[in-house]
Amino acid sequence: MKNYLLLLLVLLSVACAKTKPVEAIGGIKPVDIYTRMEKEGYTTLKNIGGKSGNSWTNRKSTDSTEYMIVTMSSDVNTVESVKATATITPSKNIRNTLPFFVLIGTLPYDGADPSGVIRWLETNFDTKKSVETTIGDATFTLLSPSASSRVLRIEKNKALK
Numbered sequence: 001m002k003n004y005l006l007l008l009l010v011l012l013s014v015a016c017a018k019t020k021p022v023e024a025i026g027g028i029k030p031v032d033i034y035t036r037m038e039k040e041g042y043t044t045l046k047n048i049g050g051k052s053g054n055s056w057t058n059r060k061s062t063d064s065t066e067y068m069i070v071t072m073s074s075d076v077n078t079v080e081s082v083k084a085t086a087t088i089t090p091s092k093n094i095r096n097t098l099p100f101f102v103l104i105g106t107l108p109y110d111g112a113d114p115s116g117v118i119r120w121l122e123t124n125f126d127t128k129k130s131v132e133t134t135i136g137d138a139t140f141t142l143l144s145p146s147a148s149s150r151v152l153r154i155e156k157n158k159a160l161k
Helices: 002-016 030-039 094-105 114-124
Strands: 043-050 053-061 065-073 081-088 131-135 138-146 149-156
Touching (some): 030 053, 030 065, 081 094, 094 114, 094 149, 114 131
Antiparallel strands (some): 138 149
């Protein structure tokens, strides 16, 4: 009887053990992102326990550009998505925001290839359509909603979900 009780306890503890969400990008935590951005002069707004999960929003503005990064997750130890947006005044060149996207795209995670992301961003930054690539544990989507804005989404590698 004691053996069965012990086995039951072990099975329950294994079943209840916390694991990272399947949608989480491996090897990166929200704190890795928002502290990196704070070092670059961005502010951080944390929304823990919101209806749609947890979010960390970093912002920085200049005279001609608005930068925003939103990190989303269902818990505080994993990253399920990152959305980086740069919006410029129409008289400026959107290509001047490329270093911002390089900073976000080269965040460390499982299977990261910073030089591959940089090449991909440089090659596709001026495209007018949505482009996507997968590198390691992450899928990158670059959107060009207008001549004055760019959006980079980083999510779990779709093939690994």
